Amino acid sequence: MKYNLSNDQVKQYNKDGYIIINNVIDKDFLNEIKFASDKIVAKACFIDKSNDQYDLADNHSKNTPNVRRIKQPHNFDNTFKKLLFYPRVIKKVISLLGKNFRLHNGKINLKSPSAGDLVDWHQDWAFYPHSNDDVLAVGIMLDDMTPENGPVLFVPGSHKGKIYNHHHSGYFAGAINIKNEKVDISNVEEVTGKAGSITIHHARLLHASKPNNSKSMRRFLLWEFAANDAWPLMGIDNYNNFNRKIISGEIINTPRLRDVPVRLPLPAALNQGSIFENQKVITKNKKSI
Numbered sequence: 001m002k003y004n005l006s007n008d009q010v011k012q013y014n015k016d017g018y019i020i021i022n023n024v025i026d027k028d029f030l031n032e033i034k035f036a037s038d039k040i041v042a043k044a045c046f047i048d049k050s051n052d053q054y055d056l057a058d059n060h061s062k063n064t065p066n067v068r069r070i071k072q073p074h075n076f077d078n079t080f081k082k083l084l085f086y087p088r089v090i091k092k093v094i095s096l097l098g099k100n101f102r103l104h105n106g107k108i109n110l111k112s113p114s115a116g117d118l119v120d121w122h123q124d125w126a127f128y129p130h131s132n133d134d135v136l137a138v139g140i141m142l143d144d145m146t147p148e149n150g151p152v153l154f155v156p157g158s159h160k161g162k163i164y165n166h167h168h169s170g171y172f173a174g175a176i177n178i179k180n181e182k183v184d185i186s187n188v189e190e191v192t193g194k195a196g197s198i199t200i201h202h203a204r205l206l207h208a209s210k211p212n213n214s215k216s217m218r219r220f221l222l223w224e225f226a227a228n229d230a231w232p233l234m235g236i237d238n239y240n241n242f243n244r245k246i247i248s249g250e251i252i253n254t255p256r257l258r259d260v261p262v263r264l265p266l267p268a269a270l271n272q273g274s275i276f277e278n279q280k281v282i283t284k285n286k287k288s289i
């Protein structure tokens with residue numbers, strides 16, 4: 001069917017834990033999305049502290065804004081709402097999760113030129129375990145992703161393995177110490193692609209991303225989706241808000257339980273707000289990437 005994944009793509013996702021698909025977002029729409037992102041970033045010159053909308057880099061100031069993450073962009077600009085329901089993406093998610101799924105979280109990670117943060121090794125599942133692991137993230141490249149500008153690194157097949165320790169000094173830190181945990185990353189794939197390409201990765205997949213050493217911005221939008229019968233083990237804030245996040249299908253109040261490895265992100269990270277903040281407790285020389 002139009003826009004669905006092919007059987008081979010589904011097989012590859014199940015085997016490797018991710019797929020990369022070129023040329024998914026229409027060019028004009030991509031320009032609209034970039035413009036909407038620029039508009040949100042421009043307003044960061046009015047604030048000097050991270051909040052519900054922005055995660056700001058340590059060197060951010062009102063005069064020299066540096067936004068590291070836009071949180072829940074669909075709440076701030078209708079272009080992102082349109083993207084959230086974009087059939088060329090949604091149909092692909094249906095191919096993997098079935099017709100019932102909701103948005104768990106939405107974000108744009110921005111890596112600024114020559115400084116943009118690396119993201120240390122982690123599994124998204126360690127941040128938001130659910131009652132079953134029909135949980136994934138769609139990554140949309142708003143800019144070309146190149147070897148220089150902070151590409152994502154995926155470890156094929158790692159979504160079938162264990163969930164590693166993401167704690168540091170007794171608190172959740174959202175990062176794995178690859179050496180201590182004896183993690184094999186020898187078959188890692190560096191993901192590159194043209195703007196408008198997408199990745200889809202399983203929530204248990206081991207991944208990281210490099211720093212941006214180029215002279216241009218790298219923006220990567222991520223939609224985290226969960227099947228409607230996958231319930232978050234950390235609970236929900238509000239039942240109606242939770243159900244408003246349904247993208248496709250119906251409310252399901254009977255969680256499907258599966259025997260999946262789980263670690264809770266508790267005690268909570270000392271630095272809250274984003275993965276960049278969570279991982280800040282790990283000093284540069286202790287990072288595994």
Ligand SMILES: O=C(O)CCC(=O)C(=O)O
Pocket residue numbers: 109119124150151152207208209210220222275
């Ligand atoms: O923006 C990136 O390079 C990937 C970040 C990531 O893995 C995450 O936010 O969970």
